[in-house]
Amino acid sequence: PTTRNYNFVLSEVTAAPDGVVRQLFVINGKFPGPLIRANRGDRIVVNVTNRLSEPTSMHWHGMFQNGTNWMDGTAGITQCPIPPGKSFVYKFTIENQYGTFWYHSHYSTQYMDGLFGPLIVHAPEEARFRELYDHDQVVLIQDYYHNVSSTLIPGYLAPGNENNEPVPDNGLLQGTNYFNCSSLEADSGRACHDNSRAVIPVQRNKRHRLRLINVGGFAEFQFSVDNHTLSVIEADATMVEPLEVHRLEISVAQRYSVILTADREVGNYWIRVDMNTLCFTARNPLLNPAIKGILTYANSSTDPEEGTSTDWADARNVMCQDLNSTLLVPAEPESPPPADVVYSLKFAFMIGAYTLARAYVNESVSWTVPDVPTLNTAVSGLRSGNQTFNATGVAPSYGFDNQYIISIPENQIVDLLITNMDEGAHPFHLHGHEFWVLATSPEQYFPWHTYGSLNTTNPLRRDTITVDAYGWALIRFRSDNPGMWAFHCHITWHMEAGLLVQFQTRNDLMKDWTLPDDVLGLCEA
Ligand code: C2O
Structure with missing residues (x-):
């Protein structure tokens, strides 16, 4: 290797x-x-x-x-x-x-x-997908602030702020974008100069794989390119059967690969990266949520800023597809997700409710960063034989009233029902694993509900799932990877507000671990 x-x-x-x-x-x-x-x-x-x-x-x-x-x-x-x-x-x-x-x-x-x-x-298995495209390129999408994030935290978590997240000042495509300097407050004292939009070059009649990554911290985006359709072939490192869309939604930390075939007239076309500002527009009236870049064909003679494209507005409304549902089908099917579920866990989370500034999981726990990493604590606990996390996952014996740790001792099948008690959508990420998406719903979950139909034949496997506002998602994973793994909302503000739990998996292997000296050494500095 x-x-x-x-x-x-x-x-x-x-x-x-x-x-x-x-x-x-x-x-x-x-x-x-x-x-x-x-x-x-x-x-x-x-x-x-x-x-x-x-x-x-x-x-x-x-x-x-x-x-x-x-x-x-x-x-x-x-x-x-x-x-x-x-x-x-x-x-x-x-x-x-x-x-x-x-x-x-x-x-x-x-x-x-x-x-x-x-x-x-x-990997070699890529070969069959490699035939579908001629060029391969990364496309980074993000929301963007003009201030260092740590300076925004105190106001965000201030009592009474009801967890109103700082609102982005702009969005970036490939780390760049235009910003209208005249919209800066005159007294901001900030230097601002004209800056250009991202340009993505393509060649006529070539097929371009665009690897979209939402590297932002808060906002969800809709991605589209005027006059072109996109064929989705990957979601979070799972290859899927090609699916044609006109635009797609991408949440923080998610990745999609799409193939764009440059089969239009030579020219320039808008790349549209629209920020979903549903929950926060009012809080930053200066924000222009329509982030644009330029798809430019080789030998195009027009001025890129005078794009030749049209919006395809009708098509955009009709063809928008909800990719979080079961529309994406893995192209390399695995055997169906095992049905012998040993742990069926439920997380209901809320954030900013009743004027609380912080986030709470199952009404009780709001994560804060401990001085000693929970992995270190767990490994020494397992070695000395006194490791005890109680059934709810909270570990009072360690004095961790702000750590929600679910201990899954062995290689088992775990179901997680995540219910969102908040008015915004939240992208949840599980470390160290991919999970099967068995069901998602924008409807409120009540205990007397049944899930309806679960997709258990060939569900999408991914590592970051959007849980709709007041909705729920049911995911399944195999706890086959030893360690202490975060499971959290990837909106950075929300993680900072405590929207994070941990899975301690495979104690049977972890109990024999000795953490490397350089890792332990970081705690001595
Ligand atoms: Cu992309 Cu917990 O992280």
């Missing part, structure tokens, strides 16, 4: 991705961070050096980390954060997975300040 070595030096710079000058966190001076491209089976070694003035960590979103849970990069869960001035080397092997992933800081809301990048994994 090939070892791929990277040096990531994290630093803080003054930059203006959309023309408005701000403090930005960068990797090797770059924003967004460098692309990691590897083959399945490769060993990835990343030396992360923290030259920021605050702690950090790096998480490899979607990587199973089987046998290397302590390389998962979750501050307070699998490691102490990397202190300023220190380095830590992440080492892991990519096993049994390929597709579109990303990496990002997993310390507070920090990745929104620039610490993220794409991670693409290839």
